[in-house]
Amino acid sequence: MSDTERLSKDIETIAGFSESPPEVGYSRPTFSAPWRQAYDYIIQQATEIGAEHIIDAACNLHIRHPLVGWDRKVWLCGSHLDSVPSGGKFDGVSGVVIPLEIMRRRPELPLEIIVFAEEEGTTFNLGMLGSRLWAGTLDPQTMTRIRNRHGETAAEAGAPHGLDLASLAAAPDWRTRLQPERYYGMVEVHPEQGLGLWDSGKPLAAVNRINGRRQLSITVTGQANHAGSTGMSGRRDALAGAAEMVVALEQLGQELDRRLPYTVLTVGKLEATPGAVNVIPGQVVFSLDFRGQEEALLVEGEQRIHEIVQTVSERRGLEHEVETIEQLAPSPLSEHICSRLQQAAAARGLELELVPSGALHDAAVIAQVMPTAMIFVASRDGISHNPAEYSRIEDIGRAAQLLEDMIAAGEEDHR
Ligand SMILES: [Zn+2]
Structure with a gap:
């Protein structure tokens, strides 16, 4: 199987984990059975290549390969697997399967995959829960107040998956609180969810700012x-x-x-x-x-x-x-990571434009704590949060190559 075939298979398999049929769209509320199936699929794929996983106290999934180990400084790359009701296949998912594919190809690269729990905000009417809890920018007690459509609090719904509010409040180690010194920085790959790239015929852009x-x-x-x-x-x-x-x-x-x-x-x-x-x-x-x-x-x-x-x-x-x-306030992303991405793209003859993101992402939360940037992948007609959402698999493959090249380019500490 080629790289893009594997990426495509990952995206299609995760699309199959949904509360609603494909014609209505893809629905994976956080802590629901399909959401957990998607997590378990990523864990199973990681296990097949010998990688190890940890679920932190905020229910974020972390994956590293033993060739790298848990102590080395690495790049953090990932996104989310939860969806809005009747959402698309690519939002979040593409940003998770890209670093997975990089780890399959180059397990020795300094990389940690992350899957953030609850980005969209539609399950409990509050977004970016996993990233904010781990970054320490959300009071863990909030989880006892917000409820899903079944009337369960986020604390109740998350407990079977490892949500641990007491540990989050105490924050004794990296499993409960993001420790920036463990990372060179974070890169999140995400569909653009806008018209800019698709209309201009460009596959990718680097995101230097979140509106x-x-x-x-x-x-x-x-x-x-x-x-x-x-x-x-x-x-x-x-x-x-x-x-x-x-x-x-x-x-x-x-x-x-x-x-x-x-x-x-x-x-x-x-x-x-x-x-x-x-x-x-x-x-x-x-x-x-x-x-x-x-x-x-x-x-x-x-x-x-x-x-x-x-x-x-x-x-x-x-x-x-x-x-x-x-x-x-607008959140500026790392100029240094953006220029590393531009250099890696230029080496393959691709000019990488710098664009702002109109939508919020976990990257905006992590950017408050450590150097962070994003890669946007062109979205057909700019449609997102809709089953018609579509990105070309070749463009997703290009994003994987770009991220791999940037990680492989060296590990100098730029802070
Ligand atoms: Zn998203």
Whole structure:
């Protein structure tokens, strides 16, 4: 079997571990039976090549080959196996099977494979749990409060798989807390989940930054009234006002994106009350998700969002409230690792562009603790979190080669 055939077989086998049939998409909620089957498949593949595995106190899976051992300084490479409901085959999975394939080909390379538990955030409504617990940036007690759709807490659901909150809190060793000195750095390979690479015909890019994010909730209040007997003048229609805001916010997003590419602004959820065909809407609540590469731009954008909401409200006699739900600063990734990746690509005649990531990843968590970068693989039509998600197996093979070349290029300590 060739390298790409093995990668393809791994991806297809893991796709078979799903709560839903393929036509609906691939569903592996964390700590579910299919999620565990996917973990066990990776363990079995590692065991077949003589590699050893450890599941840490946050339920992340670590794999090393005895030719390297657990004490040597290595590169940490991996991603996640959990999926959103009805997700695609490649998200997370490709980033796990690539280092597995590298370990099959070159077991002597300084490499540790990692599979992070619960990246997506759809199982317990909170994402990147495994990486954050291991990196020490999430209070372990959080796991006793968040629940899955069966009503179980993350602590209860994770216990049979080795989740150990007491050890996480005490953090006595590397199995309970990431020790950066054990690693040269981390590289996560992931589908791009955007159009950039596919449209430009490039297979891969290096990710040098993960976009920051603001999430806001905006409430617009007018006056509910009879749709038949209230004349058009003097109405305080909260939905008409919100609609004007949504269009102005879209224009703001377009303007900021022209100034600094990869800026995005989305109103994804809007609810009008009372929500009746014959009543003028009295109140509207809508969400706003705003992401960009630079904190200064996010600060300015947030200010302008407030201005838009205020201006439209005043003109229409509406009341408004803007609540900030989440503020995450952009997270720069390691320039040094990106340039190592670019050098390795250049040696094979491939120009590797530097791009930011619009989506969050475990890499953003690990980047807070040690040098980290990502490799993006082109996604057809930019579609992700959807069963139609697709990356070419040749591109996944190229990513494996690139990562292998970078690891093999030497182990000098760059910090
Ligand atoms: Zn992912």
